[in-house]
Amino acid sequence: MSAIMKLKTLEGHLEGLNGFTEPKVQLEQYETPAHLAATALYTIQTQFESIENSIVLDAGCGPGIWGIGAALLGASFVTAVDVDEHALNVFRENVDDMEITNIDAIQCDFLESSVCQWEGYYDTVLMNPPFGTKNNSGIDMQFLRMGTFLSCDSVYSLHKSSTRKHIEKKVKDWGMKGSVIAQMKYNLSQTYRFHKQHSMDIAVDIWRVYHPH
DSSP: OOOSSSSHHHHHHTTSSOOSOOGGGGGGGOOOHHHHHHHHHHHHHHHHOOOOOEEEEEOOOETHHHHHHHHHTTOOOEEEEEOOOOHHHHHHHHHHHOOOOOOEEEESOOGGGGGGGTTEEEEEEEEOOOOOOOTTHHHHHHHHHHHHHHHEEOOOOOOOOOHHHHHHHHHTTTTOOEEEEEEEEEEEEETTOOSSSSSSEEEEEEEEEEEOO
């Protein structure tokens, strides 16, 4: 299966995007590295044909690296949602700079019940959810569960590899199918004052969770 753009070209485009201007620790806002996002999106398209000609949702989009990457790989339409207006402003600037026309950005809380009006509407849901610190424990699974409601096909989601067994059990409990399609290193740069190291590598899994047909 092919993609309409080479991996290196996609990564180059994503490297040029602006990141968070005011990252908020309570929202666990971290930027997804361009290499990780490009590799993940390329894998999702070439292995599962889940991007090109698909209706895509970028959940908790931040500055928009996933949604913009999906648009560049030929998604028919992308909806991007985030609770943070500052992040969406950066997202819109990135979309304008890239001259992409088939993306819509919406400010809302992805976990609010009103989002369920889109149930089963999207072919593909992409997300790099908050990992769930002490204050947000379990939010990663809430994001993933909401994604399964809104997708009629597959959710692709980034999670710490240390949570793999927990996610396997949850996916089974939900009556869904799921597998890890890639394991990668997430280079978490020093975003907040309390970070003592300049950067650290976290092992992450890219999950595909889908409805059994």
